[in-house]
Amino acid sequence: MKTQWASLALTLLMTTWPTLTLADTRYEVGYMPIVPDSQVFVELADKTPDNPLADASMVEFQNGPAIVQALLAGQLDVAYVGIGPAMVARSKDADVRVIAGNIINQIDLVALGELAPYFADGDAASAFSRFTADHGRKPRISTFPRGSVPDTVFQYWLQNSLDNAADDLEMVYQGAAQVQQALLTGAVDGAAILEPVTSNVLAQQPDADVVASGAELFPDQPGAVLLVRQKLIDEDPDYVKRLVVAHLDATRQLRDTPEAVVDAVQQYVGGGRMADDVVLTALERSGDNFEANPHKLIKGTQRMYEFQRDMGILKKELDVEGLFDTQFYDAVK
Numbered sequence: 004m005k006t007q008w009a010s011l012a013l014t015l016l017m018t019t020w021p022t023l024t025l026a027d028t029r030y031e032v033g034y035m036p037i038v039p040d041s042q043v044f045v046e047l048a049d050k051t052p053d054n055p056l057a058d059a060s061m062v063e064f065q066n067g068p069a070i071v072q073a074l075l076a077g078q079l080d081v082a083y084v085g086i087g088p089a090m091v092a093r094s095k096d097a098d099v100r101v102i103a104g105n106i107i108n109q110i111d112l113v114a115l116g117e118l119a120p121y122f123a124d125g126d127a128a129s130a131f132s133r134f135t136a137d138h139g140r141k142p143r144i145s146t147f148p149r150g151s152v153p154d155t156v157f158q159y160w161l162q163n164s165l166d167n168a169a170d171d172l173e174m175v176y177q178g179a180a181q182v183q184q185a186l187l188t189g190a191v192d193g194a195a196i197l198e199p200v201t202s203n204v205l206a207q208q209p210d211a212d213v214v215a216s217g218a219e220l221f222p223d224q225p226g227a228v229l230l231v232r233q234k235l236i237d238e239d240p241d242y243v244k245r246l247v248v249a250h251l252d253a254t255r256q257l258r259d260t261p262e263a264v265v266d267a268v269q270q271y272v273g274g275g276r277m278a279d280d281v282v283l284t285a286l287e288r289s290g291d292n293f294e295a296n297p298h299k300l301i302k303g304t305q306r307m308y309e310f311q312r313d314m315g316i317l318k319k320e321l322d323v324e325g326l327f328d329t330q331f332y333d334a335v336k
Contacts, residue, residue: 029058030080030235030242033070036063036271037179038198038285039106039227040083041264041293045253048267055245065178067151074099080235081246085152086225086304090311093326094319098233100328102243103250104300105227108217108292110156111201114193115186116210118142127164127215131171134192142192145175145182150316152226152307157195159310160220180274186211195220199272199285206281217292225300225307226292236328247331254295261286296336297329 034040046056062079064070067088073079074092082089083105092099114122117138121130134142147153154176161169175191183200185191187207193214194200204211217224229250236243256264262283269275269282294300304323311317 029060031062031078032056032059033062033064033073033079033082033084034271035065035067035070035083035179035227036274037200037227038268038272038282038289039085039109041257041268041272041286041289042105042229042250042253042295043083044268044271045256045264046249047271048264049249053245055242055249065180066147068148071095071097071150074230080232082230083227084230086228086300086307087150087152087155087311089228089230090304090308090317090321090323090326091150092230094317094321099230099326100233100236101228101230101297101300101326102236102328102331103229103247104225104294104297105229105254106289106292107226107294107300107303108221108224109197109226109289110153110195110217110220110224111197111213112144112157112160112193112195112215112220113186113201113204113211114214115189115191115208118192119210119212119214122212122214128166128168130214131165131168135171141171141173143173143175143190144193144195145177145185145191146195147178147182148176150311152224153195153197155307155311155314155316156217156221156224158314159307160215164219183273197226198289199277199282202285202288203273203277203281206278206284221303221307223303225303228297228300240331244331244335248335251295251332251335254293257286257293258290261290295332297327297332301327 034043067085070082070084071088071092074097118134121134131142146157182194182196186194186204231243265279265283269279308321308323
C-alpha cells in the first residue's frame with residue numbers, strides 16, 4: 004500500500020509541477036505604445052520561427068521613468084526606451100547598453116487653438132508671456148515625466164531658444180495616454196509630445212498646430228533606442244545579434260514601406276483604437292527619422308547628458324560612449 008501511495012504521489016507531482024519550457028525561460032521585453040517604438044511592433048508581427056521576439060514576454064509601460072524602475076529592479080532583459088531613461092538607468096548602475104537606435108528628432112511641440120496663434124508671427128520667445136497677458140493665466144503644457152526625452156527636449160528649447168521662458172508656463176507631467184487625453188479634451192494648451200499623439204490630435208483638433216518641430220527643439224535629438232542588459236550580451240550574444248538583424252529589417256520597412264506595416268503598428272499604439280489612416284500619417288511623418296545606426300546617436304546623447312546633468316536630473320558621472328555597444332550593428336549592417 005505504501006508503494007502504491009508513493010507511486011500515486013509521484014504521478015501527481017509530475018502532472019501538477021510546471022515543466023520547465025522555453026516559455027518559462029523567455030526574455031522579458033519592455034516597450035511603450037508609441038510610434039518611436041514601432042520596430043518592436045513590426046517585429047512582433049513576424050510569425051516566423053526566426054523572430055527573436057516570438058517567445059518573449061512583452062511588458063507595456065506608459066512612460067520611460069517606469070521602465071527605468073523596472074530595469075533597476077532587474078525585471079527586464081530588453082527595453083525599447085528613450086535615450087533619457089536609458090542614461091538615467093545606466094547612471095544608477097543598471098548594467099545596460101544601447102545596441103541600436105530607433106528614431107531621431109521625435110518630439111514636436113503641439114499647440115491648441117488658443118495658444119497656436121501666438122507662434123504664428125514668428126516671435127516664439129514671447130508667445131507664452133503674451134498668452135498669459137491676454138488670458139490672465141499661464142498656458143498649460145503637458146509632457147512625459149521629468150527625466151524623459153520629451154521633457155528634456157522641451158526644457159532644452161526653453162532654455163536655449165526661448166531665453167529661459169520656463170517661468171511663463173505651467174508644466175503638467177503625464178504618461179502617453181494621459182497627454183493625448185489632455186490635448187483632446189482641452190485640459191492643456193499644448194504638449195511636447197511624439198507620434199502617434201501628434202497626428203491624432205491634428206486629425207481631431209483642426210485648430211491645433213505643430214509650432215516647433217523636433218529639429219527646432221533639439222537639433223539631432225536622440226530618441227528611442229534598443230537597450231539590452233550586459234548580462235544578455237555576455238550570455239547569449241547570438242540572441243542579441245538576431246535582435247539587431249530584426250531591428251534593422253523593421254527600420255527599413257518603416258522608412259521605405261510604411262503602408263505595409265501600418266496594421267502591425269496600429270495594434271499597439273493608442274491602445275489599438277487609433278484609425279489606420281492616422282497611424283499611417285504618423286509613420287509617414289516619422290519616416291526619415293527612423294534611424295537604427297547607434298553611431299548617429301552618440302554625439303546628440305552626449306549633448307543631452309550634459310544638459311540633464313546641468314538640470315540636476317543626472318547627478319552621477321556617465322560615460323556616454325560606454326553606454327553604447329555598436330559591435331552587433333557593425334557586424335550585421
